[in-house]
Amino acid sequence: MTLPVDMILHFLRSVHPYDSLAAETLADLCARFQAIPMAKGDPIYAFGEPLSGLYLLYDGEVEVRDATGSPVSLLGPRNSFGERGLIGDGTALTSARATTDGTLLLLPRADFDSLMASEPVFAKFFDRRRNDARRGSDLATSRVKTFMAANPVTCPPDSTVQQAAQTMHDKRISSLCVTEAGGLTGIVTTRDLTGKVLAAGLPCTTPVAEVMTRDPLTLSPAAIGSDVLHAMMEHRIGHIPILQASRLVGIVTQTDLTRFQAVSSAELVRAIAHADSAAEMAGVTAEIPRLLVQLVAGGNRHEIVTRLITDIADTATRRLLKLAETTLGPPPVPYLWLACGSQGRQEQTGVSDQDNCLILDDAVTPEQMPYFAELARFVSDGLDTCGYYYCPGDMMATNPRWCQPLRVWRQYFAGWIARPDPEAQMLASVMFDLRPIGGDRSLFAGLHRDTLQAARRNSIFVAHMIANSLKHTPPLGLLRGFATIRSGEHRNMIDMKLNGVVPVVDLGRIYALTGELTEVNTRARLQAAEAAGALSASGARDLIDAYDLIAETRLAHQLARINAGDAPDNFMPPTVLSDFERSHLRDAFVVVKTMQSSAGQGRGMLS
Structure with a gap:
């Protein structure tokens, strides 16, 4: 199958990082891509086989699976795949097959290597994608607070070993932190109960204080996974209490490490x-x-x-x-x-x-x-x-x-x-x-x-949809503050869904509607709107950056809720943000409000 060079050029201009290459470099690159037809069910490559180059999906869908055969992702147009194998010995680290009919663009390995060596933007993009794919499961560099068990179960020093054993049995845990006057004084584990109580024939009324490990090794929530691993191996322990400013806030066990790596x-x-x-x-x-x-x-x-x-x-x-x-x-x-x-x-x-x-x-x-x-x-x-x-x-x-x-x-x-x-x-x-x-x-x-x-051809419908999209507004208050919820359970909080991401979701839907864009994902809609000319490059860049910050702030809030032992929600008190974070979040909301105003005045498609 042959695609005209001008069609490939137009397509690459809508795909990052190719859109960052110099015009002459991009023009030369177009002739190097090979257009390959694919039919539904066709294998593209198998795990462990040599890769011919970098794949870029022109149209259709491709499913990528890992070495175990588990699905990793379902890719659509403008997505690249296969680079993780190319950044190495050229052996495929995944497998891929077509789930629909479509067209692939293949950039040969030699041309991929040349771009990695000569184009910093290209190299940075694909190195980042490779690292992002690995980073989420990297225990060694993850903060302890992301995988510790919060609010550990405690007991006083005068608890009996029988009471401690009963608590551990009921809670299905392998240790208790021993606290007195709000401070950590020791830790008792199931190994202590078997080795120091049962093996020694001590009575079940023995106080925990007599068998616990006093002043145990502790770490802070800011420690990283490698600190935990090294401490456990060096000291031959399986439980480490986590203290913040001398206050017990969590505990890490070998089970926690295993679970973190397994999920x-x-x-x-x-x-x-x-x-x-x-x-x-x-x-x-x-x-x-x-x-x-x-x-x-x-x-x-x-x-x-x-x-x-x-x-x-x-x-x-x-x-x-x-x-x-x-x-x-x-x-x-x-x-x-x-x-x-x-x-x-x-x-x-x-x-x-x-x-x-x-x-x-x-x-x-x-x-x-x-x-x-x-x-x-x-x-x-x-x-x-x-x-x-x-x-x-x-x-x-x-x-x-x-x-x-x-x-x-x-x-x-x-x-x-x-x-x-x-x-x-x-x-x-x-x-x-x-x-x-x-x-x-x-x-x-x-x-x-x-x-x-x-829908696009009905200007009255489009006008009504634009008006409807402006009903959710960013939470901007006077004097560079935030407009928080005024009453009820979530008083003085920001709804990071309805007033945070939803205004951008609504704008993305309008751009898709007016541009007849088939994308459904909000970020993909914004990118497609820019590529189709429904949104200017500067407008798209500002709105995507604003959306990224708002969406990531929302996720960070949910992470904090989970780490605190609470269910994730969308209601964030702005007081948890630093002055720097509040300033940037407000700037992001200003961008969204500006784009809403432009859309409401009929200018939003070209802002």
Whole structure:
């Protein structure tokens, strides 16, 4: 297959880091790329085989798996892959196969090496991607506070060894920190109980103070994993209390180290894909907060973190669909399960509800509809069991309104576009974020394309959608402060979802609508809007930078909540930020507000 050089040039100008190369370098590079057609199911390369070069996806989708066969990512247009093998001996460290028909661009190994040696921006980008892929699971350089057990169980020195043993048994732990007058005086472990009490024949009424290890080795939350590893190996211990300003705030055990190293999105995906019930899946999804901590603490960018977490929800949904079909029998007609909301945009964090719907083949009959009602209930109940709570607005496939034949969905979208009343605006905003999860994807392709075309051509609908997108505003107050929530449970806090990321999500949706862009992820929409000319380079750069800061601040807040032993949420008191952080976060909100103002005045597409 041959792609004209001018098409490759236009494409590369929309892909980083090629967009940073000099014009003459980029023009020369275009002739070096090889266009390769791919068909659904085609293997691209296998683990351990020599790589021909760097792959860049022109169109279509590619699934990448690790050495164990676990899925790592599902890539779309503008994504590169294979570089981790090239930065080394050229042997593939993953495997890849096409999941749709499409086209690949292959940059030969020699040209890749030449660019790595001569173009600093190119080298920095691919070195960073390689390091980002490894960094999240790097125990040696992760802070202790990201994997310690917070709020350790304690006992006073006069507790008996029997009481200590009972507490450890009930709590399923292997040690107790011994405290007195608020300070740590020692630690007692199960090994102490067996070696110093049972082996010596001491009575069960012996005080803990007589067998505990006094003044144990401690570390601070700012220590790193290698400090823990070295201390445990040097002193032959398996438990280290964590003190901050002489106050006991946590403990690290060998089990904590093992768990931290073991958790990964790929392992969770693998476990869910083989689960036999929603209850079994729930045991896996319960690990998501720990995965979030590990990914964020490891320095991964927010779009990587949310993509990996969303992959887990996607896998759970597909597994539940399979279990439903096993229970209910084969579906009477083809169907497609779709997600909207944060799952649809691949932007899930540590707290998510479920937003989904079903598109059915037009051949479905009224007699067959109960099957899909049962399937929807089976999957939605299973997702709730897994921690994806029911949508408060009932935007779920269990609602008959959102479980309909394709022809009805076409009527829905046509009606919303023709009569954009407030409810239509709200529903269109949600449904423009639809993404297929499981089933017959052909049921959505034509609907998506036709809806985007019809929506863009209706200037009244576009105007209403723009107005609707401005309802969520950044929390900007007077005198360079923040406008916090004024009353209730979250008084004096910022809603980092509704007033933080949602205003950017709404802008991204508008850019996608006016540019007929098929991307659903917010960051991808902003990048595609710039590439399509719907958003200027400077506007895109400012808005993407602002979005990155807001989204990463939100994730950092959720990480802090989890580390404190609380459930993650979106309500952040600005007082937890330093003056420097507050200043930059406010600047990010100002950028978003400016872009909203431009959109409201009809200038937002070119800001």
